[in-house]
Amino acid sequence: MQQESRILKEGFLVKRGHVVHNWKARWFVLQANELLYYKLEGGRRKDSCKKGKILLDGCTITCPCLEYEIRPLVIKLKTKTCTEYFLEACSREERDAWAADITEAIQALGPEQTCQKELPTKHSFKMPANINLNHIVDKMHDSSSGIKPVANMEQGSTYKDSFTGSSLVDWLVSWNFATTRFEAVTLASMLMEENFIKPIGVRSSEAIRNGDLAEQFLDDSTALYSFAESYKKKGSFKEEIQLNIVEMSGTIVKQGYLAKQGHKRKNWKVRRFILRADPAFLHYYDPTKDETRPVGGFSLRGCLISALEDNGVPYGVKGNVQGNLFKIITQKDIHYYIQASSKAERAEWIEAIKRLT
Structure with missing residues (x-):
């Protein structure tokens, strides 16, 4: 395997779009000379789902990036052509770890190059900020x-x-x-x-x-x-999450990005999970939107949690999944299927949740 293709680090980050400045969860793969990012499709990262790459030669990094007040966990990368990328981690520890590994990869490529202004091409087009x-x-x-x-x-x-x-x-x-x-x-x-x-x-x-x-x-x-089937016509049912002050008051034990299978469409979405103790609750948030309100959550009292086999797709799971699956069954017999980014991360989540059940 060539040095350029060796994986130095990989995992979920939330990236700001270039044209429409929305935020999307992407699977990032750090290599010696570039940072690749993929869209998760059907619960699996495939080469055909590659959305782009960031060349690290001559790149500069800003961490912490203070340009987004409500997003304190953002890293900014600026390429030698002055293209800016904004990437958000799920915690300060994860942000600093990514920043350290990216910085090391940049420094290994040689001295920093002068930032040059990117010239517009005949196809350059910037989407209006107020596009709806x-x-x-x-x-x-x-x-x-x-x-x-x-x-x-x-x-x-x-x-x-x-x-x-x-x-x-x-x-x-x-x-x-x-x-x-x-x-x-x-x-x-x-x-x-x-x-x-x-x-x-x-x-x-x-x-x-x-x-x-x-x-x-x-x-x-x-x-x-x-x-697409996901288009929601006006008047469609939207589930309202009722927040309970007590369940949100627990101490944060663990947090991170995980992929979760939906209950209705069975599609996979990246969510930011927060595990709380006293009382024991697991909440999940949409990392592309306002994270002050979870999109779901449940009490861990009486829950059953187990790892799922990686050879094949287990019953109840839809899609060509990546693996590293685990299942949580609540007291109300609701089944949650969740994917971690590695077997080690899966084991950490299972152990942390088991302590609170």
């Missing part, structure tokens, strides 16, 4: 003026309720959501990134493997797309 993707999707679903999904064929297969890439680009330009076709392609890529639309068929599915955002969506009459 939810508003665009609502407009796309409008019965009179929105996108009309129809049956399309590709390579002998019929795809119902689909639309072509070029028709979506036409629609975005016609409704002044973008002024050029390139801007519309970038905007459509963001709609796909946010899981409002999804690629279907061979051509569009192959395109998303490209790490360049501008080439993930195809402005083509043979590339097919459809609305």
